[in-house]
Amino acid sequence: MRATSQAQPNIALVKYWGKRDAVSNLPAAGSLSLTLDSLWTRMSVKFDESGNADALLVNGEEAPAMLPRVSRCLDDIVGVKRPCAMVSSECNFPIAAGLASSASSFAALVVAASHAFGLESETLEMARSAGRASGSAARSLYAGIVELQLADDAIAVASIAAPRDWPLTVTVAITEKSAKKIGSGPAMNISQQTSPFYKEWISRQAQDLANARAAVESRDFAALAAVTEHNCLKMHSVMWSSRPSLVYWNSATLTCLETVRRLQADGVPAFFTIDAGPQVKIISEPAAAEDVGAALRSTNGVVDVMQSPLGDGARLLGGK
Numbered sequence: 001m002r003a004t005s006q007a008q009p010n011i012a013l014v015k016y017w018g019k020r021d022a023v024s025n026l027p028a029a030g031s032l033s034l035t036l037d038s039l040w041t042r043m044s045v046k047f048d049e050s051g052n053a054d055a056l057l058v059n060g061e062e063a064p065a066m067l068p069r070v071s072r073c074l075d076d077i078v079g080v081k082r083p084c085a086m087v088s089s090e091c092n093f094p095i096a097a098g099l100a101s102s103a104s105s106f107a108a109l110v111v112a113a114s115h116a117f118g119l120e121s122e123t124l125e126m127a128r129s130a131g132r133a134s135g136s137a138a139r140s141l142y143a144g145i146v147e148l149q150l151a152d153d154a155i156a157v158a159s160i161a162a163p164r165d166w167p168l169t170v171t172v173a174i175t176e177k178s179a180k181k182i183g184s185g186p187a188m189n190i191s192q193q194t195s196p197f198y199k200e201w202i203s204r205q206a207q208d209l210a211n212a213r214a215a216v217e218s219r220d221f222a223a224l225a226a227v228t229e230h231n232c233l234k235m236h237s238v239m240w241s242s243r244p245s246l247v248y249w250n251s252a253t254l255t256c257l258e259t260v261r262r263l264q265a266d267g268v269p270a271f272f273t274i275d276a277g278p279q280v281k282i283i284s285e286p287a288a289a290e291d292v293g294a295a296l297r298s299t300n301g302v303v304d305v306m307q308s309p310l311g312d313g314a315r316l317l318g319g320k
């Protein structure tokens with residue numbers, strides 16, 4: 001009745017920002033992402049027939065605020081008539097700061113809980129459970145470059161390139177380590193209800209996704225760079241034009257964009273994306289990673305830099 005898993009966060013190049021409806025928690029559009037390797041969440045789940053409440057430890061400390069979401073996810077995987085669970089997670093990067101910790105956490109949780117309970121779930125089934133907890137978590141079940149498509153009443157997720165098929169490096173420039181003030185779930189609801197650009201944003205997602213998929217298929221770095229930066233800035237335009245406005249950036253975020261533009265002007269193959277937080281993620285060819293890392297480390301306001309190649313999907317670490 002016990003299992004341990006590991007999952008890595010994923011960084012979306014074509015983003016998901018908006019839900020089809022609140023009940024299903026299905027995303028309003030498809031997305032495309034990169035699963036990382038060096039940043040991870042490790043999760044242990046132990047079901048205990050004699051326990052009387054679920055318990056959650058995050059990096060060794062009780063995390064009551066996160067517990068209801070974790071319990072709901074366990075109900076979704078195992079059913080509501082289940083033993084109580086002891087859940088313990090460790091994360092080697094800042095949590096809830098726009099670094100996709102919810103993606104790696106819920107991907108790891110579904111794998112550990114399914115195995116601990118002896119379910120032989122297919123990866124897609126686990127991805128759907130993870131996605132109901134956190135839309136982006138569905139993608140962390142898969143390796144390398146991952147596409148999430150929206151079918152009639154469910155998501156379909158698949159890896160469209162393995163890490164070795166197109167080696168890329170993701171450099172994360174951390175400009176602020178504290179947790180964000182508003183989580184992406186409630187924030188995207190605000191955008192959906194108030195941004196005058198929301199409908200337009202969703203209506204163009206299929207085209208961006210097709211362009212990104214074509215760029216991946218032809219390993220066209222410049223085309224992937226163009227659609228990624230455009231998609232990111234469009235999502236942030238929706239956030240900025242929401243009421244209240246959702247501005248996750250700080251001044252160092254913008255300084256990092258200047259660094260990326262300077263690298264690009266010098267011919268370095270690199271492009272940026274930014275999620276619901278002030279951190280900047282720079283995607284580059286591995287040969288350029290050293291230059292990209294050095295440039296970001298010496299950018300004003302950057303407090304830390306992490307680098308990662310592309311990695312595997314969520315997996316089991318230890319058995320029962």
Ligand code: PMV
Nearest residue numbers: 012015016134135136184276
């Ligand atoms: O998975 P959620 O519900 O926390 O939302 C993630 C949203 C973004 O990271 C901003 C975009 C994405 O597609 O990952």
